[in-house]
Amino acid sequence: MKAIRLLLVDDDPLVxxxxxxxxxxxxxxxxxxxxxxxxxxxxxxxxxxxxVVLMDIRMPTVDGLAATERLRGRRxxxxxxxLTTFHADEQVLRALRAGAAGFVLKDTPxxxxxxAVRRVAAGDPVLSPTVTRRLMEQAAGGPADTRRSTARxxxxxxxxxxxxxxVAVGRGASNAAIATELYMSVATVKTHVSRILAKLxxxxxxxxxxxxxxxxxxxxxxxxxxxxxxxxxxxxxxP
Numbered sequence: 001m002k003a004i005r006l007l008l009v010d011d012d013p014l015v016x017x018x019x020x021x022x023x024x025x026x027x028x029x030x031x032x033x034x035x036x037x038x039x040x041x042x043x044x045x046x047x048x049x050x051x052v053v054l055m056d057i058r059m060p061t062v063d064g065l066a067a068t069e070r071l072r073g074r075r076x077x078x079x080x081x082x083l084t085t086f087h088a089d090e091q092v093l094r095a096l097r098a099g100a101a102g103f104v105l106k107d108t109p110x111x112x113x114x115x116a117v118r119r120v121a122a123g124d125p126v127l128s129p130t131v132t133r134r135l136m137e138q139a140a141g142g143p144a145d146t147r148r149s150t151a152r153x154x155x156x157x158x159x160x161x162x163x164x165x166x167v168a169v170g171r172g173a174s175n176a177a178i179a180t181e182l183y184m185s186v187a188t189v190k191t192h193v194s195r196i197l198a199k200l201x202x203x204x205x206x207x208x209x210x211x212x213x214x215x216x217x218x219x220x221x222x223x224x225x226x227x228x229x230x231x232x233x234x235x236x237x238x239p
Contacts (some may be wrong), residue, residue, distance in 0.1 A: 003030040004121040007050035009067070010083065011036050011059045015106065019054065022110040029117060038067030045071065045078060051121050054113075055100070058082045065095050071201055079120045097210060099203035100195030101128025101213075125206045149213035163217070165192040169205050178239050179213030207230050 010016050010233050015035050024031050032048040035041055039062040041053065052069065057064040068080045075078055082095045082103040092103050101120045116126040158166060161182075168178040175189045182189070196208055212218055 003028055003119060004052060005030055005032045005048065007031075007033045007035065007041070007044060007048060007051045007053045007078070009035045009038065009041055009053060009059075009064065010056040012056075015056070015083075017115070023114060023117070026114050029114065038062030038064055042074075047075075050078045052117050053078050053080045054104075055119065056078050056084060056097075057095060063091075065091055065098060068095050068100050069098040077203075079105060081116055081120050081126055093210075096206050099207065101204050102206065110178045111178060121192045125204055146212050148216055151211050152216070154200055154211060155215045155217065158196060162192055162196050162199070165189060166196055166208055167217045169193065169196075170209040170218050172209070 006023060007018050008019050008023075008031060012018070012038070016036075020031055020034070023031055035044050037059045038055075040054075041062075045053070054169065055064040055068060059067075062161045064082055068082065071077050071080060075121050077099075080095075082092060083106055084092050085106050093166045094104065102116065102125045104116045104126060108116075119126055151201055155166070157165065160235045164182055165178060168181060173181065175186050175193070178184075178185045178189045184192075193205065193208070197203070200208070200211065202208055
């Protein structure tokens, strides 16, 4: 099996040493480079071609947010997992909007950090439904009316089925759970997710979740869930 190529970015040499030590014990992960600042990242990515970048947010010259935005704007960009000392601060939210595939806390158990790198390399965001909700609540701190109007304009390009999938992604549902809920195969769910990403110009499921929240789709979905449903003759519940 091809090893996951990993680039470590943190301004603290002790943190980098600790990450290098824990990742070195994983047979399926290869550390291809280290950087002490976001200003070094693009050149290192060009040289080492990592699959995943483990990126500290707070660095002295170019922070992890700016470095993530630069990387995710490139073709064939590596996945980015941001490192932070806080569960859900504004910088984490901005990094996720910029295209990071998730975040891990610096005090996360080593095995969980290794698992996070594996999951992101496999295309799964490192964000539990609980954390997703907390981060989306943070989004409410901005200009809500403007944000909602803009998000609704973007969401309008989706067809009804894609919209349903986007709402389910926003709730933090897995592909398997979405397939069960919407009566489709997992492969079809994956196809819908890919189409949503392409239509909306997004990088990953986390950004779908944030946009669905901004557009108010999760609020509408919650209201429908509280509305009594009538079971039709085909056995499916309808509003």
